[in-house]
Amino acid sequence: MSSSVRAMLLTRARTPLRAAQLDRRSLAENEVRIAVSACGVCRTDLHIRDGELAEPKLPLVLGHEIVGRVLEGGSRFEPGARVGVPWLASTCGRCRYCTSDRENLCERALFTGYTRDGGYAEETVADERYCFPIGGDRGDHEVAPLLCAGLIGYRALGFAGDAERIGLYGFGAAAHILAQVARAEGRRVLAFTRPGDREAQSLALDLGAEWAGAAGDEPPEPLDAAIVFAPVGSLVPAALRVLVPGGCVVCAGIHMSEIPAFSYELLWRERSIRSVANLTRADGERFFSFVAQHPVRTAVQTFPLEQAELALQHLREGLIRGAAVLTS
Ligand SMILES: [Zn+2]
Ligand SMILES: [Zn+2]
Numbered sequence: 001m002s003s004s005v006r007a008m009l010l011t012r013a014r015t016p017l018r019a020a021q022l023d024r025r026s027l028a029e030n031e032v033r034i035a036v037s038a039c040g041v042c043r044t045d046l047h048i049r050d051g052e053l054a055e056p057k058l059p060l061v062l063g064h065e066i067v068g069r070v071l072e073g074g075s076r077f078e079p080g081a082r083v084g085v086p087w088l089a090s091t092c093g094r095c096r097y098c099t100s101d102r103e104n105l106c107e108r109a110l111f112t113g114y115t116r117d118g119g120y121a122e123e124t125v126a127d128e129r130y131c132f133p134i135g136g137d138r139g140d141h142e143v144a145p146l147l148c149a150g151l152i153g154y155r156a157l158g159f160a161g162d163a164e165r166i167g168l169y170g171f172g173a174a175a176h177i178l179a180q181v182a183r184a185e186g187r188r189v190l191a192f193t194r195p196g197d198r199e200a201q202s203l204a205l206d207l208g209a210e211w212a213g214a215a216g217d218e219p220p221e222p223l224d225a226a227i228v229f230a231p232v233g234s235l236v237p238a239a240l241r242v243l244v245p246g247g248c249v250v251c252a253g254i255h256m257s258e259i260p261a262f263s264y265e266l267l268w269r270e271r272s273i274r275s276v277a278n279l280t281r282a283d284g285e286r287f288f289s290f291v292a293q294h295p296v297r298t299a300v301q302t303f304p305l306e307q308a309e310l311a312l313q314h315l316r317e318g319l320i321r322g323a324a325v326l327t328s
Contacts, residue, residue, distance in 0.1 A: 003023075003024065004021040004022060004023060004024065005021065005022045005023075005024055005121055005122055005123045006019070006020075006021060006121065006122045006305070006328070007019075007020050007021075007022050007061050007117075007120060007121030007122070008020070008061070008062070008120040008121070008305060008306070008308040008309070009022075009059050009060070009061060010048070010049060010056070010058065010059060010060045010061075010062055011058065011059045012058065013048070013049065013050065013051030013056070013058075014049075014050060014051045016309045017049070017062070017120070017308050017309045017312075019306060020059075022061075022121070024123070025125065027072070027073040027074075027125060030074055030127050030128055030129055031073050031074060031125050031126065031127055031128065032070050032071075032072070032073040032074040032076075032077060032083070032125070032126060032127075032128045032131065033070070033071045033072050033073050033123060033124075033125055034066065034068040034069065034070055034071060034083060034085065034123065034124050034125070034126060034131075035068050035069050035071050035122065035123055036066055036067070036068040036119050036121060036122055036123060036124055036328050037067055037068050037069070037140040037141075037327065037328065038066075038067045038068075038139075038140040038141040038143070038144040038302075038325050038326065038327050038328075039063040039065055039066050039067070039118070039119035039120055039144060039305075039325065039326045039328075040063075040064075040065025040066075040144035040145045040147060040148065040149065040173070040323055040324070040325050040326075041063075041065075041303075041308070041311045041312060041315055041320075041323070041324040041325065041326060042064060042065055042148045042149065042173070043172070043173075043229075043231065043253065043315065044064070044087070044113075044114070044148070044253075044254050044255075045062045045063065045064075045113065045120075045312065046312050046315050046316055047231070047254060047255045048060070048062060048113075048114060049062065049312055050316075052255050053114070053254065053255060055115070056114050056115070057114070057115050057116065057117070060113070060114070060117065060118075061113065061117035061118050061119070061120050061121050061124070062113045062114075062118055062119075062120045062308070063112070063113040063118035063119035063120040063121070063124075063326070064085070064086060064087040064111065064112035064113040064114070064118050064119065064147070064148055065084075065086070065119070065144045065145055065146075065147040065148045065149070065325075066084065066085035066112070066118065066119030066124060066126075066144070066147065067082070067083075067084050067085075067134060067140040067141075067143045067144050067147070068082075068083065068085075068119075068123075068124070068140075069081065069082055069083070070083055071123070073125075073128070074128035075128075076128040076129070076131075077128060077131070077133070081133065082133070082134045082135075082140075083126075083128075083131045083132065083133060083134060084131065084132040084134045084143060084144075084146070084147045084288075085112055085118075085119060085124065085126045085130070085131050085147070086112065086130065086131075086132065086147045086148060086151060086279060086284060087111050087112055087113070087114075087147075087148050087152070087278060087279060088103070088104065088109060088111065088112070088130055088278055088279050088280070088281070089109075089110040089111055089112040089115070089116045089126065089127060089130055090109065090110045090116075090127050090129075090130060091103045091106035091108070091109045091110075092106055092107065092108040092109075095107045095108065101280065101282070102280070103280050103281070104155075104277055104278035104279055104280045104283075105277060105278070109278070111278070112126065119326075120305065120308050120326060121305070121328070122305070122328045129281075130281065132147075132284050132285075132288055134288070135292065136292055138298075140327075141300050141302055141325045141327055142297070142298045142300055143298075144300075144323070144325045145173050145177065145298045145300065145322070145323035145325065146177065146287070146288075146291060146296075146298065148174075148279075149172075149173035149174040149177055149323055150174070150177040150178070150181075150287060150291070150296075150298075151279050151283060151284055151287050152174065152252060152276060152278070152279055153174040153175070153177055153178035153181070153227070153229070153252060154178070154181060154283065154286070154287040154290070155276050155279055155283045156174075156178075156227045156250045156252040156276045157178055157181060157182060157185075157227065158283075159248060159250045159274060159276060160224070160225035160227065160248060160250060161225070161248070163187070163223075163224035163225035163247065163248075164187055164188055164224050165187070165188045165190060165221060165222070165223050165224045165225075166182050166187050166188065166189055166190070166223065166224065166225050166226070166227065167190045167191075167192060167219065167223040167225070167226040167227070167239060167242070167243075168189060168190070168191050168192065168204075168209075168226075168227055168229065169192045169215055169226060169227065169228040169229060169230050169232075169235045169238075169239060170192070170193070170228065170229035170230025170231075170232075170235075171191045171192070171193045171197075171200040171201070171203065171204045171212070171229075172200070172229060172230075172315075172320065172322075172323070173320070173322060173323035173324075174229045174252065175191065175204070175227075175229050176203060176204070176207055176298070176299055176322050176323070177296060177298060177323075178227070179191065179204060179207045179208055179209055180207055180208060180294075180295075180296045180297070181290065181291075181294070181296060182208075183207075183208035184290075184294040184296070188210055189204070189208060189209040189210065190209060190210065190211045190212070190213075190219050190220075190221075190223065191204030191205075191209040191211070191212040191213075192212075192213060192214065192215040192216075192217070192219075192235075193212065193213075193214060193215065194214070194215070194230075194318060195214040195215070195216070196214070197214075197318065199321055200212075200321070201213070203299065203321060203322065215230070215232075215235055215238055216238055218242065219242055222242055222243060222244045222247075223239070223242055223243050223244065223247060224243075224244055224247050225243075225247050225248050225249075225250065226239035226242075226243060226247070226248075226249045226250070227249075227250045227252055228249060228250065228251045228252060228253070228256075229252050229253060230253075231253050231255055231256045231257060232256065232257055233256050233257040233258045233259035233260060234257075234259070234260055236249055236251065236256075236259045236262075236273060237259070237260060237262035237266055240262065240266040240267060240271055240273070241266060243271055245269035245270060245271065246269065246270045246271065247271055247272075248271070248272045248273070248274060249271070249272070249273045249274075250274055250275075250276060251273065251274070251275045251276065252275075252276050254277070298322060298323055299321055299322025299323065300322055300323050300324075300325050301314075301320055301321060301322065301323070301324050301325070302324075302325050302326070302327050303324060303325070303326055303327070304326070304327060304328075305326050305327065305328040307326075308326055311324040311326060
């Protein structure tokens, strides 16, 4: 091992990430050192980079869709084991949320690539109790987007109950995985993209959506549930407008522009709106066991670690088809 770790560092919000050499820190109890081979680029990273999420650790190594091999430390994994590191980095284990199967809402939770350093680096350190063992023969870069886009999308789909016709708003990293999961569960998928985004619409149709159009278009049938991935508040009333009575709009992102005022009539008849925050380890276990049994594939665009800023820029501009992944 060399004495320092190559990483892309955010020193201040709204400034470009820069290449840095970080000192390798010593491990605490339960911590493992991981050689990172792939790290997904999530929209949350962009919100942190652009100063839309208020309280990151700074300087910060972004990245919470990490796939790598254990180098040393801990007792749960053998050296060389393939593991995934998700957004939830640690919880207190004692608060009212931790003690009621809602550790995603823990009052003292830490988050990978936000309040702890993440995976835009050749190595990272994680609490082994929050890592997932990664089996199967998917490549590391194909697994990476499953760790947040897939996993938190899966949690969001859970809140759609037994809804049959699912509307997905924003067809990027999360929706392209979730469309396949929903189809595998026997649901029907309708995809809503930015107006004129033919590429995203054709990806949606390739992955099993029966209809794809622009947000604001009238779908052929009303939706039983809608999941909003795009960080655009006006999509909430737009989704309510095409939702059946009793249906739910699930907001799956960590940040969204302001939701415009709308008539109560859109909400009336027991329609509901809810958000999804973070993940629990139980969500991850359920999700990874699901994807081990179903042929869910990820469309991935890879960038070398040094081009993290470019990957974020492409994500901001809507140029990524599927998910962006950094490889080191
Ligand atoms: Zn994420
Ligand atoms: Zn807690």
